[in-house]
Amino acid sequence: MQDYYNDDAAICYGCGRNNPKGLHIKTYWDGEFGICRFSPREEHTAFPGAIYGGLLASLIDCHSIGTAIAAMYDREGRTPDTAPEITCVTGNLNVTYLKPTPTNQELVLKAHILQLTERKAIVQCSIYASELETVRGEVVAVRIQSRLTHAGHK
Template identity: 45%
Template sequence: MLNSSLQDSAAPEGVCYGCGSSNPHGLHIKSYWHEDGVHIMAEHLPDAMYCGWPDLVYGGMIAMLVDCHSSWTAMAYHYRSERREPDTEPGITCVTGNLGIKFLRPTPMGIPLTLRAKVEGDVGRKTRVICEVYAGAVLTAIGDSIFVRVDTEQLAAAAHGRKVDTRDY
């Protein structure tokens, strides 16, 4: 594994609530390459405020963990396929194209969650990521999602209604 997380290496100024290193109110999810060179790993212990049903993790929290961690898995994959380190320019950004979550079992509060993700395939700018969520040794959820590589300036401009060349995102 890297000494610093993918988030801290590639986007230390990141403001995402889930994984942004510089969001003072965020969760600060940290993702790392596993020693197998295939999986990206993260651990998170949800605070009690993210309780859904009594003593269970809120499903939206699980979805956010899968979303952020899977996005970083896609970006790490692109950096590696270009034989670059995450702290090199130009930066690589992937956004969620489709987020799929299958809840297999209730996820208990008070147990550290492990996220284990890998790229299942990519076509052009689209990358499919499978992300498993474990509470201890128990698999509780699986994400099957698509992430799209984008130019963030173009994407932000389009989101705010500014004219852009839509072929770029």
């Protein structure tokens, strides 16, 4: 999904492809779930063997927004490469840390839509280390009209 974001909007630390120091997460939509894979780096450590909670919240936030945008395109019967661009921001983010998330393995984020309207999506997202769910979040994604949606579509 994030590869379709307008260049002006692609600077987000979590998912912006144009942020050289960012996390560069990518959401892949299969029509039901948003899937993301992320490999933590050493600088993401909170304490030996565990990832910093703020990073985990960022992953849930950005991946949930990407999932919401993908679902909104689906709802409109369009693909992400069509205008007008759909842009969402975070209206609410709730994160529950279930277990420490290890630093030494790839993480899988799996998100699905709980509620979808024209202007809002409620997304539930979980982070898995191997098969173990370590973090669960819920995001309210709010669709906006901003200068970014009119700055030119990729």
